[in-house]
Amino acid sequence: MRKYKLLENFIFLCIILVLVQTFLEDFSVVRSWSVDKRNILIISGFVFDLIFSIEFVVRSIANGVNRKFTDYFVNRRGWVDFLSSFPLLILNSGPSLLVFLAGVNTVSLTGFGIVNALKVVKAIRVTRILRLIRIIKIFGKIHNTESAMAQHHTSVITTISVFSIILTLIMFSVLFVNPYSQIMNDKAEHYKKIADTILETDQDTILTVKENARLHFKNQKDLLRVVYNEEDLIPYNEELASEYHNFEDILVVKHKNFEFHFSLLGIHAKTAFQQLQNFFIIIVLVLAFSFVYTRHFAQSISDVMHIVNKGLRKKEYNLQVKIDERYEDHAVYRIARFYNEAYLPAKIKKVNTKKELSLKDMMNFKG
Amino acid sequence: MSQYQEKVSSFVSHLLSNPGIQNDCPIIAEQTVLNFISTNREKLKENFKSPQFFAGVPASTIFQMIAEDLRRRTIDSVLPDIESMIESIDFTFLSDIYKGKYSPDYYVQIFKKYIKELIINAEARSGFNSSLNIIKSNALERYVGISFARHSPLYFELVRVQRNNLHTEEYVNYLKVLLLLRGSAFIKEELPPLSNSKVNIVNYKNDQRLLEQYLDLRSKKFAKVLPGVTAEIFDMAIKCNLPATHLKPEDASARFLYIMSQRFQNYQDYKKIDRGAETPDKSWFSIMRKNAKYYGFDKRLLEDLFMLAGDNKW
Incomplete structure (x- = not known):
């Protein structure tokens, strides 16, 4: 039992940490953290996804042994555990870690399609927030709403809301092109056109292609490197490029004899900012349900039922229910009114609240 | 043996x-x-x-x-x-009735002596449970204090109807004395010419005419046992054991203490009140409004106590 409790506490700690990790992953891009720091987040993301995947497998096996797997998966939100573990491990953190370990440091234009596909998969990353639903019980304790009924209703409504938002975000990323990806494509096209212009005007000017290209590209902030006929026109600023750019942040576009390496940091920062917004919308929604809705539910339903239930069962418990006049025509309060005005007065008249001893209590007298 | x-x-x-x-x-x-x-x-x-x-x-x-x-x-x-x-208890109000003939310390001594004898009687002893609970929870100070400050119906009954012009603190002490003496009603004694055998209030509870005679004889006899305590005080103390239907309008203190004694007889100190539940006193007075006739409570006083408890979250 103690080991089980320790394990549960460990999982709760992981849930909190994974939320911090999810936040930092986007925040690090927005604030242009160094690659080293962002790589730590990639590794930690993988570790958390692995932990949750193992947890899902263990829970599934444990429930399966008792033939309760369906009950666990359907009724006890095993599907949330599943969605926030394996798909992330296989489609998101796993591939990211592999690319990082393989030492790939740029993405080519041909690979850009794959990156775009990964962006769709990246939307699944938001499902990590679903884990927050599992700690609603903790919010309940903080907020003194330990009623199982209140917690269950909050969980259901929160799961529906959060899952709807996440599903909508995934659908949007599948069905519509990310506007920032479009900007990326436009940028690539822009450099190709410049290259074409340079090559076309080469004949009529006294400037060579190299000189002309240097003039056109040297002030482009996001252009990290330009190669013409395998010769660096604008060489890498190695320090800057490797400190702040990982494999996803540099796009290589090849056009005729030109090769453009340009930074995607600005575009990624905008996407990450949007994801941070989504993250906070869901966090605020979960907190609002946990604190505001649970409290409202407890006050108007579960607390009332708790008192009535206690009064019906315990002979010495005779406290009345506080009737909220705003809801007095609700069925719950109509029951409470009957309990207050008919049941309790009758109970006090009929029920003998005096304590009684039994002969059994006497028989164990040792003399 | x-x-x-x-x-x-x-x-x-x-x-x-x-x-x-x-x-x-x-x-x-x-x-x-x-x-x-x-x-x-x-x-x-x-x-x-x-x-x-x-x-x-x-x-x-x-x-x-x-x-x-x-x-x-x-x-x-x-x-x-x-x-x-x-x-x-501050017995100055009793001392004042006798214009200082008996000192407050004297009352402490004779009451201690009297209670030692009274408590031997099982029924009288049983009544001390509610009295002690009332004292421990400061119920008299709270209810009388707020009622006198607000001039609520309880104040009206105690002061105007009963015509007892004591100040708040004096009234609280007066009520505490009634609580001490309340159990006297259960002491059995011969009361000629009403009865030559030993009787107590239980024998006359259901006969209004004989009850009045009993109260009159009983209180006069008690007053002799405790010099410095008036027959009227004994009369009111004995009446604290009777339902409102057996009492006159001016017996307001008795009607009030009859309710309070019932409230605190099986007094349950709720350590923690469940969220969404009414407070213990408010709940009890509210329930008893419905049962007032059954228990013989004064409904008007119950209504006022219910309001006072509700307003003060008691």
């Missing part, structure tokens, strides 16, 4: 250590044990014959010894509380 005394005492200790009653007030615990004996008398007679219990001694003797042991324990445990209750 003395060899059994110790065994009886250990048997009583065993019963009182039952988890169901071990935390109860000694008066309630005593009643529970006596109820147990009375309900299971025949079975106990059989059991007591075994060597484990009291073989060879008549059961009636054992019952008597148990009752005696219980009474001694209860008195030993409750008397210090009652004595401190007496010490907490």
